[in-house]
Amino acid sequence: MIKLQKQLAEKGNAFTVLEGRFLQLQESQKTLKASHDALMAKVDELSIQLKEERLRSLGLEKQLQASSLAQRRAEELQERIHDLEKEKDLLKENCDKLFNSAFDVTQEQKWKTREQQLKLQIAQLEVALKSDLTDKNEILDKIKAERELNENLSQQNQDLQLRFLEQKQQLDEIKDRMKFFTKESDIDVAELSEALMLIKVRNTQKKEELGFLNKVDEEVQRDLERSLRELQATQVETVQELEKTRNMLIIQHKINKDYQTEVEAVTRKMEDIKQEYELKLESLAQLLDMRAARIRKLEAQLKDIAYGTKAHIFKADITDQDVADEFDETVHLERGENLFEIHVLQANLAPVALEAIGDPEPSTFCTYAFYDFELQATPVVRGSKPAYNFTSQYTVRMDDFFLQYLQNSTVTLELQLAHGLDYQTVAACQLQLHKILDHNGKVFGTSPLVGVVDEVQSFGTLDYWLRLRLPMDQAIRLYKERVKALGYLSANHREEMKEQQALATPHAPREASAEGCLNELHITVHCCSNLKSQQPDVQPSPYVVYKLFDFPDHDTCILSSSNNPQFDDHMAFPVPMNADLDGYLKAESLLLYVFDDKDTYSHLYLGKAKVPLISLAHDKCITGTFELTDPSGDPSGTIDVTLKWRFTYLPPPGASMTVEQAKFVAKETPVKLVSAEEKAKALPPLPPALAQQVPMPKPRQRTMVKEKTAGKKVSFMDTATLESSVRECSLSSAGEHDTVQEESMDQKPQQEPVKVMEAVQAAQEEKVEEGDDEVSHFSDGQLATPSSPSTSQDSDITEDLVAPEQDGEDTLATDLNESIHSDSDDCIVPGQTTQGRKQPSERIRIEIISLSLRPDSRVAVDTTIVRLFVEYRFLDLPSEETPLSLPKPQAGQSIHYNYSNVIHVDVENNRARRELLRSVLRGDARQLESIKFTVVSDPPEEEQDLECEDVGIAFLRVPQILEQQQDLIDTSVDIVDVLDNSVVLGSLKVTVEALQALKSIIEESPLTPS
Template sequence: MPVSADETVGNLAMRDTVLTPAGIEGLQESSSIQNVKAQEVISRISREELEDRFLHLRDDHILLKQHANKQEEKIKRMTTKLMRLVNDKRKCDQAGYGPKRLGQALEMEDMIEHLRERVRELEKQNESLHNKLISTKQQLQIQGHRPCLYSSIQSRVNTGLKKESEAAGMPEHTKKGMRFQSLEVRSSDLMLSKYGPSLLEDSRAEIRNLETVIESQRKQIEELYHAREILGSQLRRKEKEIEESTLQLKEQDTASQRLNIQDNVEMIKVRKQLAERTNALSAMEGKFLQLQEVTNLKTNHDALLAKGDELNIQLKEERLKCFHLQKELQSVTISNRRTEELQERINDLEKENELLKENYDKLHNSVFSLPHEQQWRSKEQQLKLQIAKLETAIKIDLADKSEILDKIKVERDQKEKLMQDNKDLQLRYLEQKQQLDDLKNQDKDVDVTELNETLFQIKDRKQQKNVDLFFLEKVEDDVHKDLEYSMQELQLTHAETVQELEKTRSLLLVQHKISRDYQNEVETMTRKMESLQKDYELKLGQYTHLLDIRAARIRKLEAQLRDIVYDTKPLQSRPEVLPSDPVGGFVETVHLERGENLFEIHISKVIFSSEAVHTFGDWEPATFCTYAFYDFELQITPVVHGNIPSYDFTSQFLVQSDDNFFHYIQENGITLEVHRAYGIDYETIASCQLKFHEILENDGKIYNTANLVGKTGHIQNYGTVEYWIRLQVPMDQAIIPYKQRSKALGYITPSFKGHEQPSKVCLGLYLTPALKMKQHAAHAHKRVSFLDLSTKQMTVSISVMHAEEAKQLSADKGKEMAEEIQQEKEELSHLSEEQLADKTLITSRDETEIIEELDPEEDDAVESIKTDSDDCIISSPVSTNIKQLSQSMHVEKIRIKITSLGLTESRITADETIQQLFVECRLNNFLAEETPLSLPKPTGGQRIHYNYSTVINVDKEDNHAEREYLKSILVKPDLSADSLKFTVVSDPPEDEQDLECEDIGFAYVSLKEIFQKQRDIIEQDIDGKF
């Protein structure tokens, strides 16, 4: 197996060797000797052995290579972990937290990596076993269809093979394989007739072995069934014992609680005073500590500001120095260049001076020679005549040349204008060429490359001409040069320029015609485009108007549903005054939210019997009453003296009108106890039960009396208690909002669960309080479709019923409901595809994943449907025989999802070393997560999609410590502590593993703002700093 091979490779010992020059020479000699010996040994070994050894060596090499790759991956992981540890340790040292969280996180990461590797190995083993199973099945099928050698003799044992008579009676489409087998039988009868009896014996032995194996497996199965029954009986016994022990413990707890209540009533007032004083003291201490922290922070802040000012002043000074130094550097470089230029000029002047000296010496020698003086004079006169002639000719030529130069200037200006027009035409031509690809064939008449070549030739000749025209400035100095040759060259260049300009003019005319045709076509196309665009805008306006009307209707309906579900509309109630109330009742107006009610209990007076008065002995006993209602604290009436004490004590309880409260009123009551006070001590003398079930029938009002029963047992009738009970909102009115709310929850909540965590498909960062409740029996068979055309993602989960209710549903009913739901799903999917065809959705995900978490007993009873469209959710919960309404539960959690990453034009997009990117999410030391994969860097405004999400549970029951730690982080005054930090990290490529991971960008999301504004961040882009 590959696992064992890897382990053996991992345990191999490697030896490091260091070679010296002498050792190298010795190795070379020994290697030559060994090569000779190896050749002799190889000549003796056969080819099969050599191939076997080669294959073994190749396998070992592959194993070593795999092990080396695994070691490299481990080294990479360890380096990244080490870098994170160093950074986390620095941050922890700065923040003042210990390394406990880091160690735990590291252990968890190691465990996760180990488990992932183990899962990969098991998947590989599973694949190999699956392949083996397929091969064995094929072999068994081949052996099962093996033809019999003796077809004429009937077998005594029923082997399970079909006979020829059976094959003859089969239809044609099943006989095809049998015909092929019969051919094989004939051929095998001819070739293998000798081996028939041995094959029969082998098959019979195999059959016997299989029968024995089947019998042994049956026995094992029977033994396992018997063991399962024994274990089930043992489990039932243990459950009964546990139930009995729990009942005994409950009885003991109730008895002890009663005793504790009697003991603790005395200490209530003292504890309240103590609690108030301790709270005041703790508040003062907290304020004092906060003041001390504030003072320390102010001092530190002032010191840091002073340091910052000093550093800013120093920075300004350094910048000024740098600026002055740069100016000096520039001036120095300029002066150096000038000195070099001056030095070059000086050198040139020195050379010219030397040449002038030499020419002067020659002239001096030639002038002062007497024999040549007459010749020079005659030559001088001839030259003067020639100069005069030449001057006249030059003046004529100069006049002609000035005219030529004027003409050339005019033609040059015209040429520049034509060049500019040509460039503009070329640009227009390129733009029109992209828009009109059909007119490419017309462009063959005019070759742009030839035109460019001609223009370049004109420029070159022009430059040569400008160079040649410089001689006009030196005419007076170089009189003896050949003027006729220069005039000929000027005439030639002028003629050539005229010819080239005529060619360019003709080319430009052709180009102008083509561009004019293109322009006409472009104008026609633009007119068509404008007309089409106007029609499109009109249609789009109509569609947007219709969509706005539909969205407004949907928002209105959603607002109405939310008002019903989340109780946003307050309910104002006016209390009625009872005629029997001596005080006159409460006249103030009570403001109640939807779903809330005010429950009032009034204890008017107690009338003690004559027997009770006789037992008191004292004519004015001090008495008070106590009672506890629902889940509120204990209520105590004031202490009153007398045989007929009038308490006039009213207690008000703000309750939620839900199934728990209604069940409590219908089934339970309260115990009213009468106590006699002896200074600080007291004694319970009597009690009675107050029932509330009559309030459901008497419009929310009861006025009644109850008989007191003595605690000691000597006196049964202790007297009577007069009381009244009132609901501010009557039951028939209070139950209506509850029914509306449950019905609205059935409309807008797509999932219903019993005790499981809801699975979420969401984008962004937001808190998810998910309501989980059962549907009422009256709405069990309603199927409601709720279409939401907004672009945000909906939450999807699967409804789950309680196990006790799922047992009551039969399998036949569940199948029928499943078929009906499937038909409805197909119809609504077609409808949603037609209605939402024009809507653009996210391309990275066409279908939303639905995580099904169903108990094995509930699979046939419950089904929830999600259509192909992300915005159309159909929920069909099924429930029967539900008598009571379930409690609504809240699951509090924070879900963080990293959807995609996009980069703007920056140094990161231009940097070729950055190839792979992944995102890390961190919240102080509370959370550290990263995307499991690193994706290639996006280019050209594209995005890379991670679709990675993580959940932080912060409920009070199971995750109290995380909740308190998060609360402590958010309460801190430090602004960076309450922000969720997203870090974009570059992962080095596989070819360059020497490089380390580098943080290239950061983005922050403030959790404090989310909690303050009560607004989630869903599918929003967060700008980062790179």
């Protein structure tokens, strides 16, 4: 008791001391408050003064600007005055010169003297010209006389030549006579000459009295002969001179020809050298451009690595448990180590799962394996909502292997049903690990449990959290920088190798395909530029997805944290050159979607680019930069792609083709037709290796197949993070993926692809064609929820994305298959159904594009309405709804569903539906002539026990399409409130393509109302 009194006295003294200290603190607080009020008053006064000073400074700045403007104008005016003064001085100087020259007498005398001198020179020149003319006339007369003489001599020469020829002819005749005489008789020439001499002597004796006349004639004859000989000599000399001249001209011609050949050779050599140097200059300029582009790209990449991967400060979610948690001091961590924790909170089992188990209070526990550690198991807990509250701790080393595991892998957790000492695996889920790299502290998550037995798919949900006890922001940031740098290095290396191959290999002209019916389309996605993330101040981790023709969707690798990713993704598609492909190329476009692997909330694409394919139908290459647009239609960057044929593209018979394409068309020879059965019998079975080497387009299928084995691992994605999980791929797997693609491009087919094509066609002809409606259940730019899981032997979990169809096309809704490459041998797969293509006159397409609300509408104001989806009803068909419910749009915004559905009205398989539609057009079933769209409120995830609520409806009349004679493309329909039809809540943008189908129904039978 004394001790207690003593303690009470001490406590009282301590209390007195504390009370005194408290009073002192109160007084000091009062003084501080008074000083604080005084200081605040002072601050107010100073702020008022600052405001006045700012206003005064603004006034002074305006005055200063006005004065500077006035000063500048004064300077300009001063310059103009200075220029005018200079002009005035020049005018004055010119005026003085003009005045002096007008009144100067000496200058006029000089001009007169100069004029006289020039006149004298003109007279002298005229005299000289006249004398020259006289000499010229004399020379011309002499030339004329010489020409006349030359002509006379030439004429005489010709006459003499004629006479010479006559004499020669006479001499020949005489010789011929002499020969004749000598031949006919035995008299020789000597005897004949003697006889003639005797005759001549006798004649001379008779005519001696006339001998002087003969002498005169002989002298004249001698003169003529002499002149003839002179002329002949002159002619011979002239001919010789002409021959010499001719020979000289021939030699000169040969020399000139040799010179010309040499000049042509030199010119040709100079042109070759010039062309060679131009090619060298062009190649060097190309190399310099490539070097400059590479330098710019490397600078941008270095800048992106240095400044793009920022160390973001994340605030951890602080809870009461976090405050109470204390670090376990018994755990000793070395340098570079950390403590990773996985905490399994509880599981929420669905009623359907409890019914399948057959026990409302089952005993369950969970098993999972993390990284390279042993398998962990939670305690066994009984109940429909078992709370395990089990934490497993792992001492891990924060190296690149572990960080890569966190980013690209998941933990498979299996729910086990306990039966005494035995257990059975009933469900499984995936725990996402990559969020731990972006957040400090605990990362909470909810993963859907997927059943692996019976027919239960949605087994419930599992709540868990992950944590790294020691923050490692610096190590994680350095890892992201290294990953980004390695991605850039691999992309740069591939690009450099391609450039070297392009420079080393000459561009050979393309030839026609040896197979004739097969071709290869090469698609290369080079890069994207100026991408914008949906989240502010965060770089996206982009990848590109596209679908060509009937092939499965193709996706590129993921590049972490980059606004300008370099993909250099190359893919070759073997396609048959038939009418379907030709129609697809001429009417469709290639849609390229860019997704962000980090975006796990909005499920929207970063950008979409549309590449028209009509140039490929004309055997042209498509290379360029295409604009990316976000779901709202705004620009969100650019993408560079290249599409080209390996061989010359030949359109099918009956289609238009270019002149170049016509060169490769071979003449057809008549071939005996073979039935499909004979072809199938005659064709040998296709070896599996060959079927794997030559991938062919195959029909799309949607048959649900399910594994019923109980003890196997299953891989399923979290609802909130499905999209990011679907696109996870490590750098190593991405590199292997590219390597496989490039190797498949280099491989040569060992057998004829024509036989492969025939085998595939024969196999397809044996399949039974289903005529039911094929509905595309996935939205454009959004991913489907895992409510309908599907399985595949290729270890891929696929999700489809639908692209809107164009007018008048017979293509079904395109699917965007997103794949997860898993190491597990057992996973969940989708089946597929075969659906034949329908003509536009045999189908109706309905697409729900977007929805917007008025800011003052009931739905926009109601805070309990969080998510919306749209369903519609056409004719007597079951109602269809969009696969996803999207967050309610904000004021001035809209949400995009892009959900498309094709309804077949062909005569073969859907005659009843076609007749019903004909009766609607006739007016017999007015209650079915409108398509009813219903906007439904989807309860949030934490309140799934609530029911969906209809909030608005909209109607669209089918006969309106016939009245307007056009399809309703991007038509806005008013949404009215279900409570009051006079109140408009917003608008719904839809597309209905049914004009061709309705016209075909009208053409079958006239619409006469009954």
